[in-house]
Amino acid sequence: MDNEKSKDSEMRKKAEEILQGNFNPIKYTSKNVDEVIYELRVHQIELEMQNEELRVAQLKLEDSKHKYFDLYNYAPVGYFTLNKDGIILDVNLAGALLLGVERLNLQKSAFIQYIDPACRNEFHHHIMNVKKQRKDQTANIKLLKMNDPFYAHLETVKVLDNEGNLIEFRMSVFDINELKTTEEALKQIKHNLELKVEERTQELKSANEYNRSLIEASLDPLVTIGPDGKITDVNSSTEKFTGCTRNELIGSDFSDYFTEPEKAREGYQQVFKEGYVLDYPLEIKNKNRHTTPVLYNATVYKNKFNEVIGVFAAARDITGIKKAERKLIKYQDTLEKKVNERTKALKQSNKELKEFAYVASHDLKEPLRMITTFLQLLERRYKDKLDNEANDFIRFAVEGSKRMDNMINDLLEYSRIGNQEREFEYLQSEKLLDTVLMNLKSSITDTNAIITHDPLPLIFANEQLMIQLFQNIISNSIKYHGEKNPEIHISTDNANDEYIFIIKDNGIGMNQNHLKKIFTIFQRLHTREEYEGTGIGLAIVQKIVQKHRGKIWVESELGKGTTFYFTIPNKNY
Template identity: 30%
Template sequence: MEGKFKTKKQLLGELAGLRQRIAELERSQIRFRENEEHLSLALQRLHSRNENSPLAVVEFDPEFRVVYWSGQAQRIFGWSAEEMLGKRIDEMKWVYEDDAEGVAKLAEDMLNGRYCSNVHTNRNYRKDGSVITCEWYNSVLLNPRGKLVSVLSSGLDITERKRAEIALRESEERFRAFMDNSPTIAWAKDEQGRHIYLNRTCEQRFGVRLEDWQGKTDFDVWPPETAGIFRRNDLAVLSADQTLDMIEETIRSDGTRSFWWNFKFPFRDASGRRYVGGIGVDVTERKRLEAELSKLAAVVRHTSELVGLATPDGQIIYLNDAGAKMLGVEPGEIEQTSILQVVPEHLQIKVRNEVLPDLKEKGYWDGELQYRNFKTGELTDIYAMTFVISDPATGVPLYLANTSRDITDRKRAEEALRKTRDELEFLVQERTAQFRRQAELLDLAHDAIILIDADGRIILWNKGAEETYGFTREEAAREPVHELLRTKFDIPLKDIENRVMIDGRWEGELVHVCKDGSEVTVHSRWALRQDEVSGATEIMEVNRDITMRKEAEEALRMMSEYNRSLIEASVDPLVTINPEGRISDVNIATERITEHPREKLIGTDFSGYFTDPEKAEAGYQLVFKEGVVKDYELEIRHSDGHVTPVLYNASVYKDQAGRVIGVFAAARDISERKRAEAALRESEEIARARLMEIETYYNMTPIGLCILDKELRYVKVNKRLAEINSLPVQAHLGRTIREVAPAVADTTEEMARHIMATGESFSNIECTIESAERSGIDRTFNTTWFPFKDAYGQVTSIGVMVEEISEQRRLEERLRQVQKMEAIGTLAGGIAHDFNNILAAIIGFAEMVEDDLAPESPSFSRVQRVLRAAARGRDLVRQILAFSRKTGLTRKPLSFASIAEETVQLLRASLPSTIQINLSIKATKDIILGSPAELQQILMNLATNASFAMREKGGILGINIANVDFEPDSPVLDEDIEPGRYIRLVITDTGTGMAPEVKKRVFEPFFTTKEVGEGTGMGLAVVYGIVKGLRGAITVESKPGTGSAFSVFLPVARADEKPEDSEVQTAPRGSEHILFVDDEELLMEWGQAALERLGYSVTALTDSLRALKLFSADPTRFDLVITDQTMPRLTGVSLARKLLAIRNDIPIILCTGHSDSVSPRKTKAAGIREYLMKPVEKQELAEAIRRALNTTGDQA
C-alpha cells in the first residue's frame, strides 16, 4: 500500500506545487493576453500608418502571394484588396512585361537568401491599363532559423519625377543644341575667371576647342592687355550682379582684330557658386561701316536731296541739311521722331501696309509719298528710296536709310497733262451719252407691253416683254404679274391701283427681276381700259427698260463731279469766259491767285484783273480769231498791289451745233521761271568769276599741273611744275618732256603713248629723281596722267598732275623706325627689372667684400673688376632703356678721346691677335655731351662688327678721330645734321664688305647676316639710336670684297661745357631706425647688412603687407622707410600712400629695377622723398638717406 498510496504530506506537497503551477499558468495567461493586446494595438498602428502612408504597401508570403494590400496601393493601382489578396505575383498581370524578368529574378534571390539591394525601380500596370513607374523599398522577414516568412514592399509612384528628369535632360540637350547652333558666340567662366564652357560658334570663330581653354583664364589665352579688359568687365558684372552690355575688342596671336557686342550676366549653380556667362555678336563690320559713314557725313550733309537714317523700328537718328529744310526743322530737332510723323495721316497707312512690309521682306522700297513741313504744315511731293542697312556678318538690320527728291514740279506737269486728257475724255463721254439716248429712242418699239386682268394676272405678253424679262408668252400666261416680276415699288401698290381707278392712268418707275435673276429699271405707264367684248376691267402696262439710261445718268453725274474735282484740284488758274468777255466760271486756283471769291469773279470783266487790260482784251479777241492762243504773257494785279507774271493758254469751246459759246483759258504762274532766268544770268556772271578763280588756283596750287599735246610738247604749265623742273614757265612751252626732264622721259613717253592709244588714265605713279638744288638728296613725286577727249571720244591732249611726296616718304620711314624702337622697348622693359635686381645683389655684396678686404689683398682688385663689370651691365641696361625711350640717361661733358683710349684697351684684350688695331686721334676739340655707356657702346659695337668681318683671315681695324666742320651749303649727310663743328669717328676694316641690299638694311633692328647664335641684329640698331639721340649722324660705305667704313658724326660741346672732376667721397652715416622692404630675399639681406654697416638700426622684411601691419602697430618706431616698387599684393607706391596716411611726415625712399607705372615725378606727387633706380651703390644709397632725413615733407 505504501508503494501505491502517497502520504498525506506528499499529497499536500504535490497540491502546493500544483497550486503554484496553476498560479504561474494564470500569470502567463495574463501576460499572454497583455502581449496579445499590445500586438493587436501595434498591428492597428501599423495598419493605420500603412493606410495613411503616401507609399503603396504590399506584403507577400514565401510563395509571393499577396497577404496585405494597403489603401494607398488601391488608390495608386486601382485594384481593391479583395481583388489582389491571395494572388501570386506572376498571376497579377501587374508588372510591365519588359520588367517582369527582373522582378522574378529579385523574388528568386529573396527566396534563396541572395537579396542584397533593398531598393529597385520597375514599371507597373494600373487597373485602367496605363503604365506608371514605381520605386520599391523591400524588406524581408526571416524566422529564427533564417527562413523567409514574408516580404514587405513599399512603392512610390515616381512617374512624374521620371518624366521631369527626361524633360530636364531633353531640355538640357535642346539648350546645348540651341547654343551650339546659335550664330552668336557664348561662353561661361567661374568666379576666378577660368573657362568652363564655349559654344561651337565660339570655338569656330576663335579657332579653338573647349578642351584647349578648359580651366584656363583669359590671361592664359589672350594678350595681357585684352585679358585685363575682359577680367575687369567680368568683375564689374559680378559686382553689379546684373547683366551688362559692352563693346570689347579681341586681338588674336596673328594680329587679327575684331569687335564684339557682348552681353555678360551673372548666374549661380545649385550650390550657390557664382559664374559669369556671356553671349556676343560680331560688330566688326558695323564698326567699319560707322567709320565709313563718318567719312560720308560731309557729302551727305551738303547734298541737295533729303538723306536720313532711322533705327530699324523707325526712329529718326539723322537728317541732313536739305532734309531739315524740306521738313521745316533744325537738323537736331527731328531726331528720335517716328518716320510716320513725317508723312500726313492719310499716307501713314501706306507706310505701315506697303513701305515697312517691303523693307522687311525685300530690304528696300521706292515710290512716291508726301512729306509734311513741321513749320508751315505744307505737303511736298517726293520720290523716296528707302533701304535696309544690315550687319553683313549676322544679317541683323542696323539702320533704315532714305533718300528723297522733291518732285513737286514734275507732279504739276503731270497734273496739267492729266487735265488735258480728262477734258478730251469728257468730250468723248458726252458724245457717247448722246449716242446712247438716241439708241434708247430707237428701241421704243421694243417696249414691254403687258395686259392684266382685274386680279392682276397676265393676259397679254408681247415680244418686247419676252426680250426684256426672258419669260416666254407661255410661261407668263395667267401668272400674277407682280409676283412673276417681283416688282419693287417706291409707293404701295394699292395707292397706284387707286390712282389708276380714279385718273385712268399712272406713270412712274419700277424695278423688275428678270428670269435670270437680273434687275431692270423700267419707266412704266399704266392705263385703265375695258374689254370691248366682255366689258371686264383691264390695265395696260407699257414698260420701257431704262436701266442703261439710269446707269448712264449716274455715270454722267459721277463724271461731272470727277471733272469738276480735277478742275478744282488744278494748281493752275482755270477760267471760262463768255462771248461778252465776262467770267462765267473759275476754279479754286483762280480764287487763290486773284484773292477774290468765285461769287465775286463770275460776271466781271476778264481784262480788269491784269496790269494791261488792253493787252488782255487783245489776247481774248485773238482767241476768237485764231481759235487758240498759246503762251500769251500777262501780269495779274492782286488786291494788295503786287503782280504775278503768268502765261495764258486759251481755246474756244462750242456747243453741239458748232457755235462758239466761250473761251476756256488756263494760266501758268511763271514767277519761278522769271527768277530762274535772273538766276541764270547771275550764274553766268559767277561762272566767269569762278573761271578766274580756277586760273588763279591753277597757278597757286602746290601741285604741279601741265597739259601736253599729242607730240608730248608742253602747251600749258603752272608755276609749281616750273619750280619742280627748275625752269621758267615760258621755257617749257613748245618743248618735249625729254628736253625738259630727260631722267623720266623713257617712262613717261611709254605711258603717254598708251594713254593716246587707249584713252585710259594712270594714277599714283611714283618716280624718284636726284634733287637739282642739293646733291645727294632724292626727291619723290606722285603723278597722275589723264586724257582730254573731243566730242567723238578721241584723245586730243594729256593732263598731268605732279605732287611732291618726299617729306611724306621720309616721315613714313621715320614712323617705321619708331615702331621698331617701340618693339625693342617693350622687350627691354620686360627684362630690365629682373636684371637690375640681379645686378643690385652683385654690386651690393661685392661692395661689402671690397670694404672687408685690405687694398693690398690680391682679391681686392678682383672685387673691383667685379664691380666695374656689374657697373657696365647696369649702364648697358640703362642704355637699352634709353635707346628704346623707356628711360633717360644723364648726359654730361665728356672727353671722347679718353673714352676711345679706354675702350681700345678693352678691345686689345678681347680681340684675336690676327686683328691689328690702329688708333689715330687728331681731334683738337673732343668734348661732347653724352654718357660713358653710350660712347663706349658706339665704339664697342662698331669695332666688334668690324672684327667679325675679319674673323677668318684677320686684318686691320682702324679707329680715327678728328674734327670736321659743316657749313650750311655743305653736302647733306643727314636731314637732322645742323651746321657746326663735329667729332668724326671713322671705323674701318679690311674684311669681306657688304652687298648693296645688306648695306641698305644694316641699321634695321633684328636684321643680321650672322648665323644663329652669332648675333641678334641689334648692335648697329642700338648705335643708330644712340647717335640720333646725341643729335648726330652715321653713314656706311662698303662694297663686297673691299671692307667697310662706318663714319659717326657727333656735335662738339660748347666751350663753357667741361668734363666734371671725380673725387672719392665717404658715404655718410647715421643711427636712425630704418624699415627696409624688398620681396627679393637676397636684396633684403643685402639692404639690412649694408645699412647696419652705415650705423643704422634696420628692420628688414620681404612682405609689404606685413611691413604695413608692423608700421601701423607703432608708427613712431621708424625714422625712414626704404621700399621696393614691384612687390606682390601691395606695390611700393601703394605701401607709401598707406604709410603716409598713417603718419604724413615719414620719409620714404622708393627703389625700382624698372617700372613703366612710376617715375620721379609721380613718386614726388605721391609724397615719396627719394627715387632710386636699381642697382643702387652704397654711396648713392647713403646720400639719398641723408637727403630724405634732412628734408621736410614740404621741401620734398
C-alpha cells in the first residue's frame, strides 16, 4: 500500500515537472480557476503516464503468454486437459504424437478409448483416487498408439473452482515403454549372466586347464581385458580374426583391433561401469585389412575378494546374418512394391465396379419410367377396347416394370453404401433400437410382435447405417413369423475387442442349404405371392456390417426360428 502511494506521489511530481515546462496559465479574473485548470492538467498527464505503463505491461503480458504457449506446445511431455467426464479438452503436440492421432481428432474424444482395454479399469481407479486426494496421483498403464499398446506413466491433478467443485483434470503423460521393456529384459539378462558367471567361476577354480581347452575350442573370439583396457588373455579364434599372435595381442590395447577404436573403448568401459554389455556391434580388423562384423557380449569377472579385476568378452561372427539381412531387405522392398501395385490395381478395379453399378442402375431408371408411363397410358385409353387377356398382359407388364424400378432403387442404395464416405461417432445402441421400433410401429402393431432386448453397449458406428441394419433384420423377423406372433430378442456379447450382436426370432426358420445364399443380392427363398420384396435387404445388411469392419452370419432350423449374429469393433478404428 505504501509502495503504491509512493509511486503515485512520484508520478504526480513527474507530471507537475512536465506541466511546469509546458504550462502557460490562462488569465482569468479569479485565481482559483487557474488552480483548477492546473490540477486538471496535472491529472491529465498522470493519466497519460498511467496509460503508457498499462500499455507496456500489456505487451509484457502478451509476450509471457506466447512464451507459455511455446513451452506448453513444444514440451517433450504429453499434456492433456480432460473434463470431469474424461473427454479431452486440450492436448499439446507431444500428447498427439504419443497416441499417433491429430490434435483436432483428439479434442472432444474420450481419453479412455486410447487406453488398452485390459488397463481401463485401472485408469478408472486412478481417476477416482485423483478425485479423492488433494495431491496429484500417478499410475503406470498401457495406452494405444494406432492400436499398438505401450507403457505410459500418468501424473494427474484435479482442478477445482472457487467453491471447491471439480472442473477438469490436467494430466502429464510420459512414454516409459522402452524403459519397461528394457527393465524386464535387463532383469532376465542380469539374472542369466549372474548364474553363468557364478558357474564359470566355480569351474575355473576346480578345472582351469579343462576350461582353457574349452575356450580354445570355441569358434568365437574370446578375450579378457584389464581395467586399463589392455588385453590379458585370448583364445586361438581371436588370433585368427586379428591375424596377430597371442603374444602380440596380450598387453596391447583392446580397442586397437577394431575399425572404430573409440566405440570399442566405450564398450569395455561400459562393462566396467554397468557389469555387462549385450550384443554390442563392432567390426574386427585383420592385419590384411579384412574386416569381420561381430556382436560382443561381455561381463566383468572378480577375484576371491569379490573385486572386479577385468572383463571377459565374447564376439559372435555375424557375417552370414548381415548377408541374410541385406537379402531380406531387398526381398522386402520387392515384395512391398508388388503388394502396393496389386493393392492399387485392386482399389481401382473396385472403384470402377462400384461406379459402373451406380451409373448403370441410374441410367436404367429413365427408359424404365418411360415404359411404365406408356403402358399405363395404353391401359387407360384402350382398356374398354381390349379383351381381358390383353388387359392382363398390360397389367403384368406394369407390375413387372414397378418391380424392376424397386430392384433398381435397391441396387442404387446397395451401391451408395460402398461408394459414400460415412461419419462415424459414438452411439447408444438402445437409442438406435428405439428409433427402429418407432419406424416399424405399424408392422409391430399389425402382427402383435413382442420385441425385447438386454442392455446394449456404446458403439463407434454410423447412425444411419446402423438404423438400416437393425431395421432390415427385425423387419425380416416380423415378415417371416409363421402362425405364431413374432417374438424377437436382441442381446450382445463382448469378445476379442468386438461386440457380438445377437438377434433371435421364433419365425419359420430356414433350410440349412439356404443359409449361404441369403446374403446374395436379389436372392429370394419364397415366391412373391408368399412374401413381397426384392431380395436385397440382407445383402445390404452384409454390406453395412463390412463397412463397419465386422462379420455377419446366421444360424437357423426350419420351423424353429432364426438367429442373426454380427460384430462391431468396440473401439475407434
